[in-house]
Amino acid sequence: MQYLSTPWILVAILSASLIVFAILWYLSAVAQRFRVETAAAGAEPVRLATFLFKDERLTDSDCVLRKLPWSDDVEVSEWRHLRSWLGRRFGSLPTQLRELKDGEHREFPATDKEDLAVLVLSGLQDVQRVQLKDPSEQDPSGAHRARELETFVARFGAVLNETPCAIRVFDKIHETAWYNQSFAEFSEEQAELLIKAPVCLENGKRVHLPAQHGQVETYLELNHLDREDCQVLYVSDVTQVVNAEKARREFIQTLTKTFANLTTGLAVFDQNQRLALFNPALLDLTGLNPSFLSGQPHLAEVFDRLRDSNMMPEPKNYGSWRNQMNAMIKSASEGLYIDDWSLPNGMTYRITGRPHPDGAVAFLFEDISDEVALTRRFRSQIDLRQAALDVVTHAIAITGPNNSILLCNRACSDFLGIDPDSSFAEMSLKDFLVTCDEKLPHVWFWDACEKAILGRTELERVVTCKNGTDYLCSVELLPGNSMNISISQNRHATLPSSELKAATA
16 A cells, blocks of 8 residues: 655645635625625515424424423424424415425415415425424514414413303412403302312312392302412302202102101112112011111111011022022013012012112012902802802803803803803803804894893793703893893793892892
C-alpha cells in the first residue's frame, strides 16, 4: 500500500475547504435573497408546526405534543390520534397517510371562514409530512391546543348546566369556584343549607326542604367528592323516590293488616327461599314457634319442622317429595301447586304454592276439614239415596233443573240398556227419550213427555210394548225443579209420590 505524501494531503484539504465555503456562500446568498423578497413584499415568515409520520406512526415533530389535550392517558403516537385532534377544525381528513403518493400535496383549510389556518399533507417517498400553518399565531400547535381546550370547556360546561343533578365546586379553602344552572335554581337559604350539609352528612344522605313560595316539599340526596385541589357537591332530587317508598310502606302496612285478619295461613319466601312474611293464622294452623319463624328459616327447614311436629303427612319418599318441591319453586312459569294433607289428628289442610318469576314463592295453608267432612256426608247421602232407588223394581230416572239425567236406578239401566254414571258427560233428556222410544215405540207420547218435562207439567200414559206388554209411563214434578220419569210394567207397582219425593229430597 502506498501512502500519499504531505503536499498531496494539503492540496486535498484545501480543495474540500473551498467546496464547503462555496456551498455556504451560496446558501447564505439564497437566504438573504429570500429575506429581501419577503421584506419587500411586506409579508411575515410562515408560522407552522410540522409532524413526520412513517407507517402511520409519528417519528418526529418540531413542537411539544406528548398527549392529547382532552385525555391524559392517550399519547400522540399515531396518525389516528393527530387526525382526531385536528379533524374537528379541518373537516374530513384521510384515515391513512399512506394514501399520499410521493410528491403529492393536499391542503385542508379550516372549516371556519374566519380561521386562516391550513393543514397541509405531503408525501415524501416513504414518509409523510403534516404541517399546521397558521399565520395569525406565533405557535400554531399551542394555539390549536388552546382552541381545543376552550371548545372542550364550553361543550362540557353546557352539558353540566343541562344536567338535572345540581353541582357545586369548591376550592381548597371551601370557597365556591363554580356551580351549574340546576344549583342556581335553589334559593339563598336552600343553597346555604346544602353547602353546610356535606360537612356533617355522609354520601347518600337525604335532606328535606319544606315547601315555600308555593313550591311542594322536596327531598334531596347529597353526595360529595373530596379531591386534593377541590371539593364537589352533587345534589339529586329524590322526591319521587321518597314518595314511592312511603306508598310502598303504606301498602305493606295495609297488606299486613289484611293478612293478620285472614283465617288462611300465609308464608312468603323470598328469592333465596328464606321466610320473608307470615301471618298469625300460620301459627294457629301449624303450631310453629313464632321465634323460629321470625328467624327467617329456609323453606326446607320450615317443612322439616312441620314433618317433625306431625303437621304434614309422612311421604313414602321424603327425598323425592323435596325434589319435587324444589322443582316447583324453580319453575316459576308452571303456575300452581295444590295438595291436600290428611293429618294424623283428623284435620285436613289444603296447601297451595304460588311461585313467582322473581324466584319468590307463597304458600297458603287452609283448613278444609269441615269442607271434607261435609263432602263425605253429602257423598254418603247420595249413595244412600241411590241405594234406595235401586231397591225399586221399576225403572226410575230423575232429571235436574238443567234437564239432564241426574239419577238413574238399576232397574232403569237394565231396562233401557244405559249407564249414565259411566260417562263424564251428562246424558241429555233428548238422548234418554230417544232410547225410551227405541225400547217402547209410540207415535206421540215421548214427544209429549219431552214437552211436559220442559214445561214442568205432569203426564201419565200406558204404552204397549211390541210383545204386547203394557207399561205405565208417567212424569211427575219433584222439589227443586226436578222431574221424575218412571216406567212400570204393572200399573199398581208404581212408587207412591210421597215415597219418591222423600227418597230424592
